[in-house]
Amino acid sequence: MIYTVSFNPSLDYVQDLDCVNLGYVNRTSGEKILPGGKGINVSMVLKNLGFENQALGFTAGFTGEVLKSMLKAKGVESDFIELDAGMTRINVKIRAKEETEINGQGPKISADALEQLYQKLETLQGGDILVLAGSIPESMPQSAYMDIMKRLQDKKLKIVVDATRDLLVNVLPYKPFMIKPNNFELGEIFGVEIKDKDDVCKYAKKLQEQGARNVLVSMAGDGAVLLAEDGSEYRAEAPKGTVKNSVGAGDSMVAGFIAGYLITDGGADAYRNAFEMGVCTGSASAFSEELATKEEVEGLYVKTFGKK
Numbered sequence: 001m002i003y004t005v006s007f008n009p010s011l012d013y014v015q016d017l018d019c020v021n022l023g024y025v026n027r028t029s030g031e032k033i034l035p036g037g038k039g040i041n042v043s044m045v046l047k048n049l050g051f052e053n054q055a056l057g058f059t060a061g062f063t064g065e066v067l068k069s070m071l072k073a074k075g076v077e078s079d080f081i082e083l084d085a086g087m088t089r090i091n092v093k094i095r096a097k098e099e100t101e102i103n104g105q106g107p108k109i110s111a112d113a114l115e116q117l118y119q120k121l122e123t124l125q126g127g128d129i130l131v132l133a134g135s136i137p138e139s140m141p142q143s144a145y146m147d148i149m150k151r152l153q154d155k156k157l158k159i160v161v162d163a164t165r166d167l168l169v170n171v172l173p174y175k176p177f178m179i180k181p182n183n184f185e186l187g188e189i190f191g192v193e194i195k196d197k198d199d200v201c202k203y204a205k206k207l208q209e210q211g212a213r214n215v216l217v218s219m220a221g222d223g224a225v226l227l228a229e230d231g232s233e234y235r236a237e238a239p240k241g242t243v244k245n246s247v248g249a250g251d252s253m254v255a256g257f258i259a260g261y262l263i264t265d266g267g268a269d270a271y272r273n274a275f276e277m278g279v280c281t282g283s284a285s286a287f288s289e290e291l292a293t294k295e296e297v298e299g300l301y302v303k304t305f306g307k308k
């Protein structure tokens with residue numbers, strides 16, 4: 001089974017407008033509310049691709065209720081821990097000439113609620129895949145993902161981590177199955193500016209030496225790189241298309257990677273397939289109004305890599 005954890009899920013309030021005039025009243029030409037949060041996006045795309053999974057994490061208040069009912073309507077299984085106070089955040093995504101995002105802080109997670117999550121995670125079985133993705137509320141220590149991995153280290157899970165800075169770096173000694181920084185996040189970790197794919201490989205290798213089994217680095221419109229645990233290296237240009245919405249492209253890539261890996265059952269060509277599926281799923285979401293459907297991913301896969 002695949003599980004995703006979102007410590008800080010959201011409702012994403014997407015607003016379309018021509019331009020934003022700061023200090024004035026701005027009016028939208030369209031708006032919608034979508035379930036959000038990196039783990040939740042991974043869950044939704046996995047479901048679209050035909051992989052059953054369960055979304056875990058924390059919800060609070062009326063926004064948390066709306067989030068749960070939206071996921072239910074999409075057929076995504078979830079089992080959230082309800083917090084006593086606060087509310088699930090609403091993240092504002094402004095799509096004008098440029099995309100601007102304003103993400104909320106999210107509710108406080110009590111020690112008791114955290115312990116409830118740990119208890120749930122204790123029930124995972126060897127071979128399960130666990131995705132830890134997104135930021136954590138400010139009240140929590142940057143060791144949160146590491147603490148989970150430490151507690152689960154004897155379970156033989158495949159743990160995927162999509163996070164930034166210390167939250168990501170701290171998990172490396174626990175040998176995550178896959179990590180997915182983007183090129184800026186990779187540069188931030190080492191205090192350098194990443195200029196091209198050679199730089200990406202150089203610094204991704206350092207993360208591998210520190211413990212990550214597979215390092216997938218996304219570069220938005222410039223494509224991606226994978227350093228796989230079997231020593232192979234893959235590079236791809238991003239598929240061409242019209243970008244409609246880049247929110248969730250990275251999460252889609254994570255979902256596509258997992259799907260591609262599972263389709264080949266971890267066999268000989270698993271990492272090539274995982275990489276190619278990751279790239280196509282990320283781009284298919286970027287070219288779509290919302291997260292990519294299976295048909296959109298398959299269509300782009302054939303167009304990009306010429307096979308199914």
Ligand SMILES: Nc1ncnc2c1ncn2[C@@H]1O[C@H](COP(=O)(O)OP(=O)(O)OP(=O)(O)O)[C@@H](O)[C@H]1O
Pocket residue numbers: 181182183217218219220221222223224238239240241243246247248249250251252253278279280281282283286
């Ligand atoms: N402009 C684009 N054109 C084509 N493909 C894109 C574009 N932007 C993103 N993608 C695809 O999605 C993948 C992930 O994108 P990106 O590097 O933006 O992830 P991210 O920074 O984690 O995004 P987010 O946090 O918004 O989910 C890229 O490797 C690429 O395959």
Ligand SMILES: O=P(O)(O)OC[C@@]1(O)O[C@H](CO)[C@@H](O)[C@@H]1O
Pocket residue numbers: 008010012035036037038041091101103133134135136247248249250251
């Ligand atoms: O604040 P975080 O946890 O870093 O990111 C949250 C978020 O921006 O990430 C998703 C896109 O990747 C959105 O659905 C969501 O609003």
